[in-house]
Amino acid sequence: MITVVAALVTDATGRLLLVRKRGTDRFMQPGGKPEAGETLREALARELAEELRLTIEPGAFDDLGRFETDAANEPGHLLVAHVYRLEVADPVAAAAEITEARWCTVEEADALGERLAPLARELLPFC
Secondary structure, three states, rough: EEEEEEEEEEEEOEEEEEEEEEOOEEEEEOOOOOOOOOHHHHHHHHHHHHOOOOOOOHHHHHHHHHHEEOOOOOOOEEEEEEEEEOOOOOOOOOOOOOOEEHHHHHHHOOOOOOHOOOHHHHHHHHH
């Protein structure tokens, strides 16, 4: 079981932000694993700063819930994701292990087919 925090990030037009990590071909929500001593919100704020150069206060996230699905890049593992919603107007820049950050409509995300991570696919109705 892999436990992560993830952000369902949208912009004012309703587009969804997806990221692709180095060495993978699947698109997913930004986020990652909490470090020792971090709250889930603190972990997500840190991950967004590291991965996308976004400065977000931990209290700014809206709790979307806890989701369980297959892990995208670790076959045979269960992913437990604590997901938070966030609308941003600031520009994002792929950093750290993120190779690509892509804004897309729900239809464009769905059209990624198998390249869309299982959690990302499960979150499409929430966009």
